[in-house]
Every structure is written in structure tokens, then in C-alpha cells.
Amino acid sequence: MSANSRLTIAAHALAWIGLYQRQGHEVATSEQIATSANTNPVVIRRLLGELRRAGLVESRRGVGAGWSLARELESMTLLDVYEAVEPGPLFAMHRTTPDQECVVGHGIQPTMQRIYEGIEQTLRHELAGVTLENVLQDVLATPR
Amino acid sequence: MSANSRLTIAAHALAWIGLYQRQGHEVATSEQIATSANTNPVVIRRLLGELRRAGLVESRRGVGAGWSLARELESMTLLDVYEAVEPGPLFAMHRTTPDQECVVGHGIQPTMQRIYEGIEQTLRHELAGVTLENVLQDVLATPR
DNA sequence: CCAGTCGTAACAGTTATTGTTGCAACAGAC
């Protein structure tokens, strides 16, 4: 599985913005978040753009521009973030259609499809059980 | 998520060998399996090689060579297959270490790590609940 | 010795992710 870090970075960004706003600031810049995540501001803007499309954050342009939360961290779950930044399914089918003349080739795809759907459903349920507020609290509780 | 088809193809191969053996044959060739899965025999041999390392199948060389199950399909679960063919974790951390001077940068990795471990544990449990015999029966029950 | 199959290395094509540069668009400050 060639795992990516999109969910991790997106959660990082949201926790960062949330904490920054609680410290009295209105907006956070992609530059600041990128420094914390040790990556490029464009990477952050790309991810936050997807979170904006999902209604999780808002952006302002012009001078004093930046990003702010569109709702409270308590009302955002990792499932919201996952759905915003992870398009595809967890497991893929065959890249070419298996031999439909063969009993196994014919039945394998519907069978695996059903199994995978059940697993993704469980994954979603799991992700829905963690709010970004949970994440931030856990982060703040990490011993120095 | 750049999903791959390794678990799907591996399950396909195991179901195929299992059915073929029930039809009275001793061994299946990578060529036969590849025809059913509509792929290249080397792809099958690579995957079956990993399954052999995990103790799920055996191979014979020489004339009349091929692959056979090392245990009954009833005793093999998708978790066994998953662990044999999927090395990495589901979600990745940051590719570079986040800023340890930042509260969020410092706490985010242990936090996400814990969350991801819980999710993978659930995934394993789910996969462990499906045997390859379940898969084969479901395949055979697929309407033509 | 022969034939058929595995075992494995090597390489190409494709795709996704991440990082990077560059620049237009925008909006507040002066």
C-alpha cells in the first residue's frame, strides 16, 4: 500500500489553525502552517483548498489574508477530513477484467467488492469517532 | 490513496487453486491462474511467492510443477493474505519531521500514530473474520 | 538429455504524491 500523508497533514493544519485562533488570531497563513508541518506552503494551500470545498475552512485574500475554521473543531471528525482529501477506495479490483468464462474470474469481483465495502464502512465509522478537538487535546497533552 | 490490487489478485489465486484442487488436480500453474485473472504469469508467481513465504501455498518445480495450498481454505483468512502481500501501513506520517519547537508539530505524530494504530487494529479484525473458504463459496454463489 | 515450470532479475509504462517555481488575482493599507 503506497500510503500517503494527506490525512495527517490535513489534521495537522486544522489543529494548528484551531489552536492559533484560540490564541486570539483571526487567520493563519499557509506559510505559518507549512513551517510547522515542515513542508511547502503550496502543499498546504492545496490541501486546505480541498478542505474548503468540503466546508471545513474558509480563506480570505488580499493583505491580512489567510485561513480560518468554518466550524468548531468539536463538530469536525476525521471522517470529514478523510472524505475531503482521500478520493479513492482502499483496495483496488483487477486492472483488467478477469476471465468471465472462468467461475472464479466471474465471481471474484462482486465478492471482493462486497467485502471491501464492509471494511470501508467500518473504517468510516472509526474515523467518525474522532473529532479534531480530540486530536488537538491529545496533541496538547503530549509530554514535552 | 493509491490503492493496489494485490489483495484482490492474491485472493483470486488462492480461490482458483482451492477450486482446482477440489476438482481433483494436484497443482495449478501460474499460467492457468494468470489466464483466469487476465494478467501475466510473472505477476502471479511474484504474489504466490509472498504467499509461500507466509506458509499459505507450496510450489513444486520441474516437470508437472505448479502451486498447491499449504493448508485448507477454511483456515486461511484475508488477514493472513493481507499481511503476506501488504507491507506498509494504511496512512503515512509527514515525510519530513514537523517543527518540534511548535506545540502542534511536536504532538501531532504520536497522536495520529495512536489513532492509526487503532484503525489498523480494527481493519485486521475485520479481515480476520473472512476466510478464503468464505470467499470461494461466495464466488461460487455468484449468479451467472 | 528433454520439456515444462518455477525463481528471479531487469526494465518500461503508468500513476500518485510531494515539492517547487512562477505569476495572476485579490484586497486592505497608505
Place this chain on the structure above:
DNA sequence: GTCTGTTGCAACAATAACTGTTACGACTGG
């Protein structure tokens, strides 16, 4: 009205993983 700092976005390179393919040595029953 211009300046300034930021977003929005396109384009591209580097890297990595997966899949498919070719090639050929190793093995073993006949």
C-alpha cells in the same frame, strides 16, 4: 491609485510504487 502580502492555480520535476513484460537460469520427472 499604488503598494504589499497572500491566496489560487498551472506547470513541471523528482520520487516511488505497482503492474506488465522479457529473458534466462534452476530444477525435476520422464
